[in-house]
Amino acid sequence: xxxxxxxxxxxxxxxxxxxxxxxxxxxxxxxxxxxxxxxxxxxxxxxxxxxxxxxxxxxxxxxxxxxxxxxxxxxxxxxxxxxxxxxxxxxxxxxxxxxxxxxxxxxxxxxxxxxxxxxxxxxxxxxxxxxxxxxxxxxxxxxxxxxxxxxxxxxxxxxxxxxxxxxxxxxxxxxxxxxxxxxxxxxxxxxxxxxxxxxxxxxxxxxxxxxxxxxxxxxxxxxxxxxxxxxxxxxxxxxxxxxxxxxxxxxxxxxxxxxxxxxxxxxxxxxxxxxxxxxxxxxxxxxxxxxxxxxxxxxxxxxxxxxxxxxxxxxxxxxxxxxxxxxxxxxxxxxxxxxxx
Amino acid sequence: xxxxxxxxxxxxxxxxxxxxxxxxxxxxxxxxxxxxxxxxxxxxxxxxxxxxxxxxxxxxxxxxxxxxxxxxxxxxxxxxxxxxxxxxxxxxxxxxxxxxxxxxxxxxxxxxxxxxxxxxxxxxxxxxxxxxxxxxxxxxxxxxxxxxxxxxxxxxxxxxxxxxxxxxxxxxxxxxxxxxxxxxxxxxxxxxxxxxxxxxxxxxxxxxxxxxxxxxxxxxxxxxxxxxxxxxxxxxxxxxxxxxxxxxxxxxxxxxxxxxxxxxxxxxxxxxxxxxxxxxxxxxxxxxxxxxxxxxxxxxxxxxxxxxxxxxxxxxxxxxxxxxxxxxxxxxxxxxxxxxx
Numbered sequence: 001x002x003x004x005x006x007x008x009x010x011x012x013x014x015x016x017x018x019x020x021x022x023x024x025x026x027x028x029x030x031x032x033x034x035x036x037x038x039x040x041x042x043x044x045x046x047x048x049x050x051x052x053x054x055x056x057x058x059x060x061x062x063x064x065x066x067x068x069x070x071x072x073x074x075x076x077x078x079x080x081x082x083x084x085x086x087x088x089x090x091x092x093x094x095x096x097x098x099x100x101x102x103x104x105x106x107x108x109x110x111x112x113x114x115x116x117x118x119x120x121x122x123x124x125x126x127x128x129x130x131x132x133x134x135x136x137x138x139x140x141x142x143x144x145x146x147x148x149x150x151x152x153x154x155x156x157x158x159x160x161x162x163x164x165x166x167x168x169x170x171x172x173x174x175x176x177x178x179x180x181x182x183x184x185x186x187x188x189x190x191x192x193x194x195x196x197x198x199x200x201x202x203x204x205x206x207x208x209x210x211x212x213x214x215x216x217x218x219x220x221x222x223x224x225x226x227x228x229x230x231x232x233x234x235x236x237x238x239x240x241x242x243x244x245x246x247x248x249x250x251x252x253x254x255x256x257x258x259x260x261x262x263x264x265x266x267x268x269x270x271x272x273x274x275x276x277x278x279x280x281x282x283x284x285x286x287x288x289x290x291x292x293x294x295x296x297x298x299x300x301x302x303x304x305x306x307x308x309x310x311x312x313x314x315x316x317x318x319x320x321x322x323x324x325x326x327x328x329x330x331x332x333x334x335x336x337x338x339x340x341x
Numbered sequence: 342x343x344x345x346x347x348x349x350x351x352x353x354x355x356x357x358x359x360x361x362x363x364x365x366x367x368x369x370x371x372x373x374x375x376x377x378x379x380x381x382x383x384x385x386x387x388x389x390x391x392x393x394x395x396x397x398x399x400x401x402x403x404x405x406x407x408x409x410x411x412x413x414x415x416x417x418x419x420x421x422x423x424x425x426x427x428x429x430x431x432x433x434x435x436x437x438x439x440x441x442x443x444x445x446x447x448x449x450x451x452x453x454x455x456x457x458x459x460x461x462x463x464x465x466x467x468x469x470x471x472x473x474x475x476x477x478x479x480x481x482x483x484x485x486x487x488x489x490x491x492x493x494x495x496x497x498x499x500x501x502x503x504x505x506x507x508x509x510x511x512x513x514x515x516x517x518x519x520x521x522x523x524x525x526x527x528x529x530x531x532x533x534x535x536x537x538x539x540x541x542x543x544x545x546x547x548x549x550x551x552x553x554x555x556x557x558x559x560x561x562x563x564x565x566x567x568x569x570x571x572x573x574x575x576x577x578x579x580x581x582x583x584x585x586x587x588x589x590x591x592x593x594x595x596x597x598x599x600x601x602x603x604x605x606x607x608x609x610x611x612x613x614x615x616x617x618x619x620x621x622x623x624x625x626x627x628x629x630x631x632x633x634x635x636x637x638x639x640x641x642x643x644x645x646x647x648x649x650x651x652x653x654x655x656x657x658x659x660x661x662x663x664x665x666x667x668x669x670x671x672x673x674x675x676x677x678x679x680x681x682x
Contacts, residue, residue, distance in 0.1 A: 046506045100471060103444075104464040123445040126467055127504045130441060133471070134498035137478055141491045149490065150482045157475035163468045165387045 019335030020062045023071060023328040030070045030084065031063070037088040041135050052116055052128045056095050064224070064336075065195045066091045068329070072199035072213055075317075075325035082143040082202040086152070089143070090195045092136035093156055097163075097191075099129035104163065105250055148198040155194035162186025166252065173261055173269075173277050175253040184225040185218070192221030212316045219313035220333050226306035227340045229254035230299055233290055235340045245286045251276050255305065257289070259298035268292055303340050310337045360676030361403045364412060364669040371411045371425065372404070378429040382476050393457055393469045397436050405565070405677075406536045407432045409670070413540035413554055416658075416666035423543040426484040427493070431536045433477035434497055438504075438532075440470035445504065446591055489539040496535035503527025507593065514602055514610075514618050516594040525566040526559070533562030553657045560654035561674050567647035568681045570595035571640055574631055576681045586627045592617050596646065598630070600639035609633055644681050651678045 017025060024031065042053040066087035073083035101107070102115040103122045117125040133156070140149045166183045169175050196217030200210040230236070232247045233256050247254050253261070253276060261272050271288065275281050293299060313333040317326055358366060365372065383394040407428035414424035442448070443456040444463045458466040474497070481490045507524045510516050537558030541551040571577070573588045574597050588595050594602070594617060602613050612629065616622050634640060654674040658667055 044502055044505075046502050046509065048505055048509055049502065097471075100467050104467055122463070123508055124505060126441050126445055127501050127508065129471075130438075130474070131498055131501035131505070133474060134494055134501055137494035138491065138498060141487055141494055144487060146482055146485060146487065150479065153475055153478035153482055157472055157479060160468050160472035160475055161385055161387050161390065164385075164389055164465060164472070167464055167468065168387065168389055 018338070019328070019331035020064060020067075023067050023332050024063070026324065026328050027067055027070045027074070030074070030087075031067070033081075033084050034066055034070065034087045034091070037084060037139070038091060041088065041092070041139060042132065044131070048120070048124055049128055049131055052099075052120055052124055053095065053132060055116055055119070056098060063091060064332070065094050065191060068192065068195045068217060068220070068332075069199055071325050071329050071332075072196045072216070073203060075320055075323060075329060076199060076203040076205065077321075078199065078203040080202060082145060082148070083199055085139045085143040086148055086198045086202070087195075089136040089139040089152060090191065090198075092132045092139065093152065093159075094191060096129040096132040096136065097159055099125045099132070101163070103129075104167065105246075107246070143202070145198075145202050148201045151194045151197050151201060155190045158186045158190040162188075162190070169253065171251040171277050171279060172253060173272050175258055177255065177258055177262075180253065180255055180258050181222075184222060184229075188225040188228075189218045189221030192224065193217035209319065212319055215316040216313050216329070216333075219309045219316060220336055223306040223309040223313065223333065223336045226255060226302055226309065227336060230256060230302045230306070230340050233293055233299060236299060236303065237341065248275075248286050248289055249281065251279050255302045256293045256298040259301050260289075260293045260296045263296040263298070264292070303337070306337050306340065310334060359679070360669070360672035361405060361408075364408055364673050365404070367665065367669050368408055368411045368415070371415070371428075372408070374422075374425050375407055375411065375428045375432070378425060378480070379432060382429065382433070382480060383473065385472070389461070389465055390469055390472055393440075393461055393465055394436065394473060396457055396460070397439060398432075404432060405673070406435050406532060409533065409536045409558060409561070409673075410540055412666050412670050412673075413537045413557070414544060416661055416664060416670060417540060417544040417546065418662075419540065419544040421543060423484040423486060423489070424540055426480045427489055427539045427543070428536075430477040430480040430484070430493060431532065431539075433473045433480065434493065434500075435532060437470040437473040437477065438500055440466045440473070442504070444470075445508065446587075448587070484543070486539075486543050489542045492535045492538050492542060496531045499527045499531040503529075503531070510594065512592040512618050512620060513594060514613050516599055518596065518599055518603075521594065521596050521599050522563075525563060525570075529566040529569075530559045530562030533565065534558035550660065553660055556657040557654050557670070557674075560650045560657060561677055564647040564650035564654065564674065564677045567596060567643055567650065568677060571597060571643045571647070571681050574634055574640060577640060577644065578682065589616075589627050589630055590622065592620050596643045597634045597639040600642050601630075601634045601637045604637040604639070605633070644678070647678050647681065651675060 038057060042050050042057070044050055069083055069087040069090055099116055102117045103125050107115045108118050137153070140152055162183055162185070166187060169179060169183065193214045194217065196213040197210055200213040205213070229247065232244055232254065234244050257276070261269065264272060271292070275285050275289065310333040314330050317329060320326055379398060383391050383398070385391055410424055410428040410431055440457055443458045444466050448456045449459050478494070481493055503524050507528060510520060510524065534555045535558065537554040538551055541554040546554070570588065573585055573595065575585050598617070602610065605613060612633070616626050616630065651674040655671050658670060661667055
């Protein structure tokens, strides 16, 4: 099986790169070793397994989570190589949750391609997700750190809790900002937090330092999800495209909607009740939703929240020594917010 | 939340009990502690999670897998309590796979009750399965044995592989006895093997002893699945009931069918091709399938295979000291086969 998951960013002049690409460039030697591990550990004598897993891995994405593990370990001056296995494990957990999410959400598209459940059906998506999840734990065992295993297994449990919480909240127009925050903290930020924390654990950091790494990951994860939720309404440019409107159609009350509902008049509230709670949507409703979200400044408010979390992430790094890795991690937090534009 | 999962068998005179119940009776003090752990670790602030998990745990079953962990640890004279956490982890992994299997197989019934995917839908079944899986790993981390974690995470990966292999084989009338054996060894026997092996690991057994425990679990698991596959065709009494015919309807070629196909004449082969490969089944086809299976002695042959594996399981215990636990584990292997009658 041939798989091109090399870091292409490394070939462009670094001035043209965004912060995620610059970080990938900086970490490219480590990432190549992680990619080799990923390829090796997704192997199975059952052909459908690597085929399906590879379909997702090939689709790419920025690999932000394993990059955080690699970069924090380097920032800390860690000299072992356990972070490579942990980074691969983080990516496997993420990939497994994507596979299961698409089944749960009955999604048709993932990163602009048909989702695996559409190509192969729900059953293989569920089972290959389980396989990757199990293989993630085998990688963690190989990293030989029970505290790192604790961190990542707890994150996996919290992610599932967050997903169930989100499922239970779908269609509820009264979801508070606090519930929304609890959902995204669990379903997204917990894995970012663990991705950073495990580097501190294997680097024998102090509990305070480990807590700071957890905070960096958690805050960048919150910023990331807030911006993702904005982008589902077109971001600040508010351009409707193929990749917008999924949350709306699934009746997910993300922050832009929660804020628009909180600021709604009676007529607007009736609209939200019909489209979200009663799930009765017509072709023009998404445009109307976007109009109301913009009218109430809900995208700007969501972006403000994301900016705050990104700034918190940078603050959390203050205690660590200045080096190119810390700079790259700081820039990454800023980049996560820039995506909104 | 109140949950009655106490071992009721303890109240009956032991002469009326079958071997699984006698083992449960013998291990009841340990099992109560495992039950408390299970109840505690399935807890979550998200109400749907314990509700759904509890629905499966309440439905019961014999808890054979965690009983094997508890009994092997006692047989070995283990004096710690890590086996309690590992037994709970084994049951969580089993429960998670049941939840996912029902989604994969689109099952309506589980242990005579509506399956969780029918009551709550596929999405919560997938996610609560993930939650239990993650919690299983947290329990293993608490048991503080990396080799035990390796054993159980490898088993979880092998189970998923076996399930995918089974999925790929569905509808294939040419499935060989060897492929069938590979499927049940992965999807069923691997967890039984790990359930026994982890006791040896925490008891500091020699590699040979650990291999013997693995063999005990693997062989009893194979016998268990062979008998389960017979029971889907009514067992030796061949009584058709509510709990028969699932494998047939799903086009799964289990050993009774594989043997009947191997011994089929041209007309019979055409029948199997229509009902299994083409999946065109009428109301009378299951009775016809059963007739062919009986005609070729396929149930007896399946039972013979199960008997051989049960005897292998007993042999694997030979090297260990005689005590009541070893006797109970030996009787359990015999009981697994007796269920066929």
